[in-house]
Amino acid sequence: MTDLAIAANGLRKSYGDKTVLDGVDLAVPKGTIFSLLGPNGAGKTTAVKILSTLISADDGVVHVGGHDLARAPHAVRAAIGVTGQFSAVDGLITGEENMLLMADLHHLSKREGRRVAAELLERFDLTAAAKKPASTYSGGMKRRLDIAMTLVGDPRIIFLDEPTTGLDPRSRHNMWQIIRELVSDGVTVFLTTQYLEEADELADRIAVLNDGKIAAEGTAEELKRLVPGGHVRLRFTGPAAYQAAASALREATRDDEALALQIPSGGSQRELRSILDWLDAAGIEADELTVHTPDLDDVFFALTAGTDVPHQPKEAVR
Amino acid sequence: MSTPLAPARPNRISLAVRDSSTMLRRNLLHARRYPSLTLNLLLTPVMLLLLFVYVFGDVMSAGIGGGGADRSDYIAYLVPGLLLMTIGSTTIGTAVSVSNDMTEGIIARFRTMAIHRGSVLVGHVVGSVLQSIMSVVLVGAVGVAIGFRSTDATVLEWIAAFGLLTLFALALTWIAVGMGMVSPNAEAASNNAMPLIFLPLISSAFVPVDAMPGWFQPIAQYQPFTPAIETLRGLLLGTEIGNNGWLAVAWCLALTVLGYLWSKSVFNRDPK
Numbered sequence: 001m002t003d004l005a006i007a008a009n010g011l012r013k014s015y016g017d018k019t020v021l022d023g024v025d026l027a028v029p030k031g032t033i034f035s036l037l038g039p040n041g042a043g044k045t046t047a048v049k050i051l052s053t054l055i056s057a058d059d060g061v062v063h064v065g066g067h068d069l070a071r072a073p074h075a076v077r078a079a080i081g082v083t084g085q086f087s088a089v090d091g092l093i094t095g096e097e098n099m100l101l102m103a104d105l106h107h108l109s110k111r112e113g114r115r116v117a118a119e120l121l122e123r124f125d126l127t128a129a130a131k132k133p134a135s136t137y138s139g140g141m142k143r144r145l146d147i148a149m150t151l152v153g154d155p156r157i158i159f160l161d162e163p164t165t166g167l168d169p170r171s172r173h174n175m176w177q178i179i180r181e182l183v184s185d186g187v188t189v190f191l192t193t194q195y196l197e198e199a200d201e202l203a204d205r206i207a208v209l210n211d212g213k214i215a216a217e218g219t220a221e222e223l224k225r226l227v228p229g230g231h232v233r234l235r236f237t238g239p240a241a242y243q244a245a246a247s248a249l250r251e252a253t254r255d256d257e258a259l260a261l262q263i264p265s266g267g268s269q270r271e272l273r274s275i276l277d278w279l280d281a282a283g284i285e286a287d288e289l290t291v292h293t294p295d296l297d298d299v300f301f302a303l304t305a306g307t308d309v310p311h312q313p314k315e316a317v318r
Numbered sequence: 319m320s321t322p323l324a325p326a327r328p329n330r331i332s333l334a335v336r337d338s339s340t341m342l343r344r345n346l347l348h349a350r351r352y353p354s355l356t357l358n359l360l361l362t363p364v365m366l367l368l369l370f371v372y373v374f375g376d377v378m379s380a381g382i383g384g385g386g387a388d389r390s391d392y393i394a395y396l397v398p399g400l401l402l403m404t405i406g407s408t409t410i411g412t413a414v415s416v417s418n419d420m421t422e423g424i425i426a427r428f429r430t431m432a433i434h435r436g437s438v439l440v441g442h443v444v445g446s447v448l449q450s451i452m453s454v455v456l457v458g459a460v461g462v463a464i465g466f467r468s469t470d471a472t473v474l475e476w477i478a479a480f481g482l483l484t485l486f487a488l489a490l491t492w493i494a495v496g497m498g499m500v501s502p503n504a505e506a507a508s509n510n511a512m513p514l515i516f517l518p519l520i521s522s523a524f525v526p527v528d529a530m531p532g533w534f535q536p537i538a539q540y541q542p543f544t545p546a547i548e549t550l551r552g553l554l555l556g557t558e559i560g561n562n563g564w565l566a567v568a569w570c571l572a573l574t575v576l577g578y579l580w581s582k583s584v585f586n587r588d589p590k
Binding site for chain 1 (some may be wrong): 336337340343346347348351422423424426427428429430431432433504551589
């Protein structure tokens with residue numbers, strides 16, 4: 001218990017007759033990045049809202065930073081920092097004023113507040129824009145300001161709700177770098193994302209949330225082991241070549257619409273050569289050949305199936 | 319981000335005062351950066367003042383004075399009502415800005431911080447009351463410029479008048495905060511707050527209640543603006559106040575308590 005930054009048992013929440021969280025258990029060790037992964041509407045944001053004291057759960061016991069969420073919300077609030085899905089910055093005032101507002105609310109002295117604000121603006125590359133209204137910032141700048149504001153109080157547990165949604169690739173990579181630096185300072189990060197790559201890249205442990213329940217939990221490696229191996233994808237431009245290949249390759253999964261075949265394969269040189277040899281021998285020419293190693297995408301689609309997931313092998317999982 | 323010197327755990331009251339004044343500074347900063355909303359709302363009472371004095375003035379003063387058509391009599395009659403209407407008009411801005419604010423992510427941030435919970439609302443209320451008073455002073459200055467003079471009001475009466483205006487602003491502001499909280503967006507807030515500008519039109523601000531049709535008189539009489547207007551008139555112009563003074567104070571206190579409880583309960587609800 002003491003080495004857990006966040007511990008939740010049997011978390012439940014419903015709005016009317018729609019159940020959003022249906023008995024969620026979470027255990028996040030101190031100083032780690034934990035990623036809650038799930039499709040839109042899976043309940044990720046609701047989970048963050050409950051854990052960060054924004055809304056109350058219908059049922060379940062939650063400890064954050066060692067404090068009981070229901071009994072001591074103020075103590076929980078003192079330990080956490082939250083950066084929500086939508087920028088929690090005051091657009092009407094400047095970036096610097098936003099920072100000083102946070103410093104005042106954390107009861108820092110005037111001097112200390114100015115120092116911390118200047119330091120964080122510098123660290124997040126916002127010094128040049130500090131005197132401009134936050135509403136004029138780009139998406140990436142707003143997120144950076146958002147995180148900088150969260151860090152003013154030096155929180156030990158940080159909730160990041162889809163911190164990179166809507167960011168361009170460069171800003172996303174910058175954000176990843178920021179998150180890594182946070183953890184190296186011993187901070188615990190609770191991250192929600194719909195990008196598997198992001199969870200794979202950052203998280204120590206990943207929980208896949210689907211339909212209000214945890215569908216699987218573990219390290220990225222453990223999760224990848226849950227799905228069968230990778231595949232080679234052959235795409236054809238003409239239906240004739242596609243039909244010929246499809247009838248010859250019985251074990252391949254067909255995708256008639258895209259005129260593509262998926263052949264189970266580990267992606268090693270030898271396996272690839274045998275496929276190429278076979279194609280040559282049969283006189284079939286694929287227009288495109290791509291190798292897919294199993295990634296979290298496969299895990300994600302397999303675990304969150306039931307929704308419409310085309311172009312994926314339908315083998316049973318687990 | 320070095321750890322600041324841990325402040326001695328402040329007690330509840332000093333935490334509340336400190337956080338509320340931080341929030342007040344935030345709201346005043348908004349008002350100073352974006353004065354157009356406040357100025358637009360100020361336009362309505364000023365326009366009405368000029369319209370009623372210079373366009374309808376002769377007819378109105380003939381009706382009020384019972385013959386002696388002196389425009390300055392009507393200015394004297396009109397200004398107290400318009401000062402209170404100015405407050406109603408300013409608080410529409412409060413409803414709009416509260417509603418805008420509640421849709422901002424920053425409010426969610428405040429809710430997850432270890433700050434005094436009510437400070438967000440208190441900051442809005444105090445800021446709005448200050449703005450109301452400033453607006454009243456501006457409209458009052460226009461009134462004086464076009465000829466309004468109090469008839470031998472004593473210092474005590476001036477203080478009482480000022481107190482009444484402040485109390486009235488406080489009451490309407492809390493109601494406006496509640497209206498802003500339950501409105502999903504700025505347009506809805508502006509519509510929901512319409513009574514605050516509509517009520518003075520059907521009060522004794524422009525014509526005396528007993529000059530209205532009989533069936534309408536109760537509507538004009540039993541609403542917060544009329545007793546407040548009559549009290550202000552009494553204080554500044556020496557007319558009969560009667561029990562309007564107590565009625566006005568009672569209305570203000572009741573609206574303040576109602577608005578406070580309403581806003582607080584809406585704020586404490588789980589956000590969507």
